[in-house]
Amino acid sequence: MGEENKVILHGMWASPFSKRVELALKLKGIPFEYVEEDLKNKSAEILHYNPVHKKIPVLVHNGKPIAESLVILEYIDETWKNNPRFLPQDPYKRARVRFWTSFVQQHLFETMFTVVKTDGEAQEKAVKELLEKLQVLEEGIKEFFPDGNICIDSNNVGLLDLVLLSVFGPYNVQEEVLGIKIIDMEKTPLVYSWLRAINQLPLVKESIPPHDKLAAVLKFMRENALKSSSA
Amino acid sequence: MAEVKLLATWPSPFYYRVVWALKSKGIAYEFIEEDLANKSPLLLQYNPVHKKIPVLIHGGKPICESMIILEYIEEIWPKNSLLPNDPYEKAVARFWIKFADDKSPEIWRVFRSVGEEQEKAAKDSLEMLKTIEEHALGEKKFFGGDKIGMVGIAFGQLAQWLQVIEDVTGVKLLEASEFPRLQRWINNFKQVPVINENLPDYDQMFAFFKGRRQMLLASK
Numbered sequence: 460m461g462e463e464n465k466v467i468l469h470g471m472w473a474s475p476f477s478k479r480v481e482l483a484l485k486l487k488g489i490p491f492e493y494v495e496e497d498l499k500n501k502s503a504e505i506l507h508y509n510p511v512h513k514k515i516p517v518l519v520h521n522g523k524p525i526a527e528s529l530v531i532l533e534y535i536d537e538t539w540k541n542n543p544r545f546l547p548q549d550p551y552k553r554a555r556v557r558f559w560t561s562f563v564q565q566h567l568f569e570t571m572f573t574v575v576k577t578d579g580e581a582q583e584k585a586v587k588e589l590l591e592k593l594q595v596l597e598e599g600i601k602e603f604f605p606d607g608n609i610c611i612d613s614n615n616v617g618l619l620d621l622v623l624l625s626v627f628g629p630y631n632v633q634e635e636v637l638g639i640k641i642i643d644m645e646k647t648p649l650v651y652s653w654l655r656a657i658n659q660l661p662l663v664k665e666s667i668p669p670h671d672k673l674a675a676v677l678k679f680m681r682e683n684a685l686k687s688s689s690a
Numbered sequence: 691m692a693e694v695k696l697l698a699t700w701p702s703p704f705y706y707r708v709v710w711a712l713k714s715k716g717i718a719y720e721f722i723e724e725d726l727a728n729k730s731p732l733l734l735q736y737n738p739v740h741k742k743i744p745v746l747i748h749g750g751k752p753i754c755e756s757m758i759i760l761e762y763i764e765e766i767w768p769k770n771s772l773l774p775n776d777p778y779e780k781a782v783a784r785f786w787i788k789f790a791d792d793k794s795p796e797i798w799r800v801f802r803s804v805g806e807e808q809e810k811a812a813k814d815s816l817e818m819l820k821t822i823e824e825h826a827l828g829e830k831k832f833f834g835g836d837k838i839g840m841v842g843i844a845f846g847q848l849a850q851w852l853q854v855i856e857d858v859t860g861v862k863l864l865e866a867s868e869f870p871r872l873q874r875w876i877n878n879f880k881q882v883p884v885i886n887e888n889l890p891d892y893d894q895m896f897a898f899f900k901g902r903r904q905m906l907l908a909s910k
Contacts, residue, residue, distance in 0.1 A: 511789065511825050525781045527788050534781040550765035554753045561755060562739065595739055 467519040469505060470615040471498055472668055473676045476515040476582035482624070483532050484618055485661075485662050487539050487569035523659060529560065534620055545618040559599055560622050566592050568626045574637065575677065576684035586639055590646070597647040611656040623650075626655045632673045636681065692749030694700060694719040697733060699726055701890040703847040704756040705744045710843050711760050714884045715767045757787055758839055774838040783834060786826050790844035793818040794897050797847065797863070801855045801899070802906055808861065815863050819848075827871040831878050838882050842875075849876045850889055858900050907909060 468484065468491050470477030484491050496505055496515050508517045508524035515523050518531045520538070525531050536545040546553050570592060573585040603619070611620060627633070627650075630642040644651045657663060667673075694712070696719050698705035712719050724733055724743050725774070735744045736752035746753045746762065753762050764772050774780050796818055801813035822845070826833060834842035856862055867883040879885055 510786075511821055520778070523778055525778070527785050530784040530788060532783050533784065534777055537780070539876065550762050551748075551751055553751070554758050554762045557758045557761065558739075558754055561758070582694065624701070634876045 463491075463521070465519075465521055467494060468492070469496050469508065469519070470515050471501075473673065474515060475573040475628075478666070479621045479625040480516045480518060480528055480531050480535075480662065482666055483535050483545065483621060484541055485666065486613060487535065487541060487573070489539055491533070492540060500604050513644075529564065529618075529622070533623065536618075542614045543616045545616075545621070554617050555602065556617060559596070559603075560619050562592075562596065562599070562625055563619070563622050567596065571626060571633070571641075574639070575633075575681050576688070578685060589641070593641070593647050593650060597650050600649055600653065604653075607649070609649070609652050609656045611653075611660065613660055614662065616657070620657050622651075623654065624663065627654055628658055628667065629670075629673050630654065632670055632677060636674055636677045636682045693747075693833075695747040696720070697722045697724050697736065697747065698744040699724050701895050702743060703851050707756045707843050708744045708746060708759050709888050710846065710884060711763045713770060713888055714772065714838070715763065715770050717763070717767055730751075731760055736757055742904055744864060747863070752829060757791060757840075757844060759844065764840070772838075772843065774839075776832065779834065781870065783839065786833060786841045787844045789821070790841070793821075794845070794847050797852055797855050800859060800863070801903060804907065804910075809860070812861050812863060819864060819869055822848075823869045823872050829871075832875065838879065838885070839905075841904055843848075846879070846885075848872070849879045849885070849905070850892070850895070852898050854892070854895050857896060858903050 466489055467485065468480055470481060470493065472495060481493065496502055501513055504518060505515065507512055508519060509526040510527060516524065516528055516531060525534050532545055546556055554671050570585055570589045574582055574589055577585055627642060633642055642651050642654060694717060696708055698721065724730060729741055733741060733745065737754045740754065744756055744759065746759045753759050760772065773783055796811055796815040800808055800815055803811055826908060830836060832838050852864060864872060880889065
């Protein structure tokens with residue numbers, strides 16, 4: 460085999476973008492080398508492989524680098540066609556998955572970010588927006604679970620599952636650090652059940668960092684953001 | 691063949707992305723003009739989440755978000771392909787498509803603002819142009835090759851809307867001497883028949899956006 464299929468993932472343990480790629484590789488059973496990057500002291504490799512953004516994750520496949528987690532996930536799915544397939548075959552269904560993935564990534568994630576980095580009135584506004592958007596997601600995903608049955612196993616995990624997991628998988632940590640209820644079993648029962656189902660997958664359970672480590676990172680991020688915004 | 695309809699507004703650059711993709715593949719479609727100040731039941735039905743255009747309606751099924759529409763068009767009508775076949779080259783193309791989507795709004799911030807805010811937006815816009823000049827455009831005629839593709843279409847706003855923004859605001863961003871590759875790409879892009887024949891009239895665009903900017907600033 461040798462150099463034929465050398466895969467290296469440059470990532471960071473606490474990054475949701477990095478985590479989704481790591482999981483994708485593990486789910487497909489693709490052997491890879493993982494390189495933990497220090498984002499405060501970026502390596503020559505990251506600057507070389509991603510000169511535009513200088514960010515992780517970067518996937519290097521046989522020496523060729525790919526950046527942007529969603530681009531990487533589609534690349535993985537097209538290159539390793541074994542199960543789980545991250546996108547459906549039907550073009551219309553693919554468009555729907557991409558649409559909701561974009562919604563989770565661009566709207567939910569961004570709003571969540573604001574909730575983490577603000578307090579007072581600004582945070583209240585962001586929380587309200589976040590909960591409204593979660594309701595939109597609750598309605599929207601009914602098209603994926605028409606009979607309300609959520610059946611996710613390591614053979615059918617998809618792009619949307621991976622992205623939702625990376626944003627809200629650790630919702631327990633987020634709720635604890637922020638003191639806010641985010642994923643409410645009563646208000647968003649489908650989203651709640653969906654997250655539970657994904658979080659139960661063995662590969663996910665063993666890949667998610669420990670609660671305390673994630674809580675420490677989130678607290679640190681929040682404190683830093685609040686400090687610099689009031690400075 | 692199932693009917694293709696395109697719900698959009700003139701002169702949205704996102705609308706034109708879809709037009710260029712459809713026309714380059716010879717796909718017939720019906721254009722339905724949307725009034726964004728008075729959103730139609732059709733729009734609310736087909737894009738309830740964002741209530742935005744463009745929306746492609748194929749055989750009665752809606753597809754939203756311009757670049758998602760383009761990927762759909764490419765998959766349904768693979769003739770005159772807009773994406774490379776090779777998965778790696780495709781990934782590189784998608785990287786730049788995402789960059790275009792994420793960063794192009796900067797030029798619209800220049801359009802919508804004044805003073806310090808506009809200065810910052812201009813600075814960010816120049817950063818974006820610089821990145822495209824240095825990293826995205828090699829010596830090839832178009833992004834990644836010798837014919838137009840999804841990346842070029844994604845950056846299409848820079849080919850005409852950018853100039854309108856510059857002329858309406860008086861803020862010059864793209865100096866040909868500083869961005870020779872970009873300028874060359876713009877010239878080449880606008881000469882491609884499917885683009886050339888499907889660009890909004892410059893004077894009409896100028897008048898439209900001049901009016902919009904006046905309204906925006908008056909309301910501040």
